[in-house]
Structure formats: C-alpha cells, structure tokens
Amino acid sequence: MAVDKTPSQVATSALQAIPFGSIIGGPLKACVEAQALAAKTTWEFIQNVGINIDPKTGEKRAVNVSFSFIQGGKLVQLNIPLLTIVPIPYIAIHEIDINFKANISASSTSTSETTQSEAKDAALKASASMRFGVFKMNADMNASYSSKKDSKATSDSKYSVEYTMDVAVKAGQDSMPAGMSKILELLGNALDVSDPTGTLEVNATQLIIENGKEKAQLIATYKDGSGLLAPDKLIITGTGVNAEDFKISADSRIIDLPAGTYTVKAEGSKKEVVVNVIAGETPTTTGTPDAGDETNS
Structure with missing residues (x-):
C-alpha cells in the first residue's frame, strides 16, 4: 500500500493558515494605543488638576496651594504651585514579551479487507443398478458446489490544530520629559512666602x-x-x-x-x-x- 501523505499536507496547510500578523501585531497595536492613552491621561491631569482657566478671558493660571504658618514671630503665607507637590502620572511601556506556541497533529488510518468465497448451487444426482448372478447392487450419488465473494475497505483520517500565546507587558513610571521638568523647575522657583494681609x-x-x-x-x-x-x-x-x-x-x-x-x-x-x-x-x-x-x- 502506498504511503498516505494527507496528514503532512493537512499539517502544512494548517500552519500556513495561522494568522501570525494578527497574533503578533495585535498585542503591539494594543500597547501603542495604551501608550497614547497614557500620554492623553497625563495631559488631562495637568489641565484638570494643575491649571485654572478664567471662564471670561480664557487666561490659564497654575493652581497654587496656600497655607499660613508662623515665621519669625509673624503670621506668613506660603504659596506653592500644586504641580510641584503632586506626582504627575507618566506611565510608559518598557518591555513587551510575546510567546507563541503552535501544536498541530494530523493522522490518517486506512484499512482494506477482502473476503472471498465461492458458492454455486448446483446439484447432481445419479443412480445405477448392477446384477451379479443372484446378487444385485444399487448406487446413488449426490454432488453440490457453491461460490461467494465479499470485499470490505475502511478509511479514517483526523487532525487537530492548537496554538497558545502568552503576552507579558511591563510598564512603570517613566522619567519626566525635559520640557515638563523645566516648567516644574520654574514653578519651584516661584515658591513664595507672603503676608496673608x-x-x-x-x-x-x-x-x-x-x-x-x-x-x-x-x-x-x-x-x-x-x-x-x-x-x-x-x-x-x-x-x-x-x-x-x-x-x-x-x-x-x-x-x-x-x-x-x-x-x-x-x-x-x-x-x-x-x-x-x-x-x-x-x-x-x-x-x-x-x-x-x-x-x-
């Protein structure tokens, strides 16, 4: 019997049908979108928490935290820009690990069985009689023949495709951009102690x-x-x-x-x-x- 190449062909086709572009590109795209969302969140935090906008003029001013304390026997007021004392969220993705494993199994089973018999329904009957003097002998003969032929063939094939993917994303607080660092430095220099009156x-x-x-x-x-x-x-x-x-x-x-x-x-x-x-x-x-x-x- 010839070697059945169907399993290998099935396995090769199944491997070629795996969407590697979606499997690898999907997590990468999701990480890029997450990074963009993190940047937008940072901007919204600065706008909503650290800046006040005058509804009439549209002028933007840094939000200051003010409190009074005694210095040198006098009541003084400390004014601190809010952005210099609260952590600004700068979340960045540092590493992406994509582990992919494909398991493809294919098998084929073929069974052929032939049973042959012959049966012919034919009958032959003969009789004979012979005399030997005072003796007489009779003989009867019967013959039959049958012919029969049966054949049976079975074939079975199966395959399965299984793949798993593990994605590990490592993210953390990123270093502050140079521009924002300079702004916070200027705001820090603006820290002022004033008379509340x-x-x-x-x-x-x-x-x-x-x-x-x-x-x-x-x-x-x-x-x-x-x-x-x-x-x-x-x-x-x-x-x-x-x-x-x-x-x-x-x-x-x-x-x-x-x-x-x-x-x-x-x-x-x-x-x-x-x-x-x-x-x-x-x-x-x-x-x-x-x-x-x-x-x-």
Whole structure:
C-alpha cells in the first residue's frame, strides 16, 4: 500500500493558515494605543488638576496651594504651585514579551479487507443398478458446489490544530520629559512666602524735595495676599493728588508730589502708609573761580 501523505499536507496547510500578523501585531497595536492613552491621561491631569482657566478671558493660571504658618514671630503665607507637590502620572511601556506556541497533529488510518468465497448451487444426482448372478447392487450419488465473494475497505483520517500565546507587558513610571521638568523647575522657583494681609512698600516715608524742584517722587509697590504684584490697586490720597499724575512702571506706582502729607493704601487691604513730603533748603550761592585761575591739586 502506498504511503498516505494527507496528514503532512493537512499539517502544512494548517500552519500556513495561522494568522501570525494578527497574533503578533495585535498585542503591539494594543500597547501603542495604551501608550497614547497614557500620554492623553497625563495631559488631562495637568489641565484638570494643575491649571485654572478664567471662564471670561480664557487666561490659564497654575493652581497654587496656600497655607499660613508662623515665621519669625509673624503670621506668613506660603504659596506653592500644586504641580510641584503632586506626582504627575507618566506611565510608559518598557518591555513587551510575546510567546507563541503552535501544536498541530494530523493522522490518517486506512484499512482494506477482502473476503472471498465461492458458492454455486448446483446439484447432481445419479443412480445405477448392477446384477451379479443372484446378487444385485444399487448406487446413488449426490454432488453440490457453491461460490461467494465479499470485499470490505475502511478509511479514517483526523487532525487537530492548537496554538497558545502568552503576552507579558511591563510598564512603570517613566522619567519626566525635559520640557515638563523645566516648567516644574520654574514653578519651584516661584515658591513664595507672603503676608496673608498683603505687603505695602514705599521708597520712603519722608521725601525731601530737591533744591530747584517743586515735587518729590513717590514710588509705591503692593503685593496682595497671594504674593501677586498689584500696582493698580494702590490708592494715594492727599492735597494736590490727581489721578492723571499716576504712572505705573516696573510693577510700581509712581507719582510726583508737592510738599504735604499723603496716605498710601491698597484697595481691599487695611494696610496704609503715611508719607510726608517736605521742601529742601535753598542752597547757598558760592563764588565761581575765574577762568584764568588755576587750581592746584
């Protein structure tokens, strides 16, 4: 009997039919999509947790955590950007292991059986009689023949295909991107200790008008309770003060004032500073040397 090659052909066909592209590419695609989702989650975390958006102007500001404590016998307020004290999720996939195993089995069984017999239904009957003197003999003969032929053949084949796949993904907190690290460094440098009632400062509480001038220059600076410079909240009252005389330069409010007493306040704050402006003495006139005189050193 010839060798049956059907099992090997079945096994080869089954192996070629395995979707290796989907088996290997599927987990890789899922990991890429998971990485993209992780990046989006990080961005949403920064937007929702670390940044406030003004609904009217659309201006974005970092969220600060503020609390008060005593320092040097005074109550002060610490302002800390929230993003510098909470862990930002930076999940990254570091390694992907794909283990694939295919088990293909194929077998074929063929059985052939032939049974042969012959049977022919034929009958022959004969009789004969003979005499030998006073003796007589009779003989009878019977003959039969049968012929029969049977054949039987069986064939059985079976195969199975089984494959398993193990996927191991290792992920963890990734290092912070350089850009975000720089931002957090800047936010860390912005950490500030401020007076919760605000800070009001002037260049001097007593200003002297220089000789030959009619006014002295007042420079006032104000920080609110959160440590934000707010020169537009400064209010200066007194004789001869006009709103058009004010000007803002370098986060300070500047005004030239004639002699008198003035009060510097900040809108929404109870702090105030009284400034006195006084006229200077008229200088004594001294002689001027002639052009021909020489000065010895």
